[in-house]
Amino acid sequence: MVDVNAQVDAVTRSVDTVKVDGDEAYVQTLEQEYPSPIDDVWDAVTNPERIPRWFLPVSGELRLGGRYQLEGNAGGEVLECAPPADGAAHYRITWEYGGGSSWVVVRLTSIGDDTTRFELEHTARAADVPPGFWEQFGPGATGVGWDGGLLGLALHLAGNTELPPGAAETWAVSDEGKAFHRAAATAWGRAHAAGGADPEAAVRAADNTYAFYTGQAAVEMPDA
Numbered sequence: 001m002v003d004v005n006a007q008v009d010a011v012t013r014s015v016d017t018v019k020v021d022g023d024e025a026y027v028q029t030l031e032q033e034y035p036s037p038i039d040d041v042w043d044a045v046t047n048p049e050r051i052p053r054w055f056l057p058v059s060g061e062l063r064l065g066g067r068y069q070l071e072g073n074a075g076g077e078v079l080e081c082a083p084p085a086d087g088a089a090h091y092r093i094t095w096e097y098g099g100g101s102s103w104v105v106v107r108l109t110s111i112g113d114d115t116t117r118f119e120l121e122h123t124a125r126a127a128d129v130p131p132g133f134w135e136q137f138g139p140g141a142t143g144v145g146w147d148g149g150l151l152g153l154a155l156h157l158a159g160n161t162e163l164p165p166g167a168a169e170t171w172a173v174s175d176e177g178k179a180f181h182r183a184a185a186t187a188w189g190r191a192h193a194a195g196g197a198d199p200e201a202a203v204r205a206a207d208n209t210y211a212f213y214t215g216q217a218a219v220e221m222p223d224a
Helices: 004-010 038-046 133-137 140-157 167-172 175-194 199-213
Strands: 012-020 023-034 058-060 067-070 075-085 088-097 100-110 116-125
Touching: 004 140, 004 175, 012 116, 012 175, 023 140, 038 075, 038 088, 038 100, 038 116, 038 140, 075 100, 116 140, 133 140, 133 199, 140 175, 140 199, 167 175, 175 199
Parallel strands: none
Antiparallel strands: 012 023, 023 116, 058 067, 067 075, 075 088, 088 100, 100 116
16 A cells, blocks of 8 residues: 555655756756665666666666666666765766657755655756647646656665566556545646646646546647
8 A cells, every 4th residue: 555645745846947058948856755875775776677676677778878768668868977975976867758858867865874865857848848738738747757756766665676567557547546646746736836837727737647647538749
């Protein structure tokens, strides 16, 4: 069983609009503290033997300048990689999916000997988002997916070391999975509004995101 409300409440989310090389870009950030030392969390998020236990199977070369591929999802290049030193660590990668490219940064900060703050920052140029997609789904389209990753990492670090094949898809449509996706989508709606979006539009986007993640609606990609 997953304590849905506790997990969703454990994550801090934000949405910002910034300039990247003069172009408008969306920045989504998630933070959560885990009761594990930084070396263990770093190994969990960089070791190709451990990543599939909480996220997705990964292939390629997980090193600076190497390329990776997540099974059925994004691939890209490792742009920066700084293992734990003086209580901090980070890596930065390109996130190439569906013909578009964005950037992901993962930062770890040691909070005492046995607690680590995990921060994930995902930046995408607005021009690379399919027309109408942000208006329809808002930040929850990718944000809820990242929430699932943080949940998987929490379970993994707590000792649940394997995700059975198809488990995520089955769980998503269970009562517990629906409750998690409803709460996560709603939380992203609040973050969207706090970032400057019209509150009613943010609620609609959150509802659309929830419907998609629970199989109640298909994504209709607008023409590029």
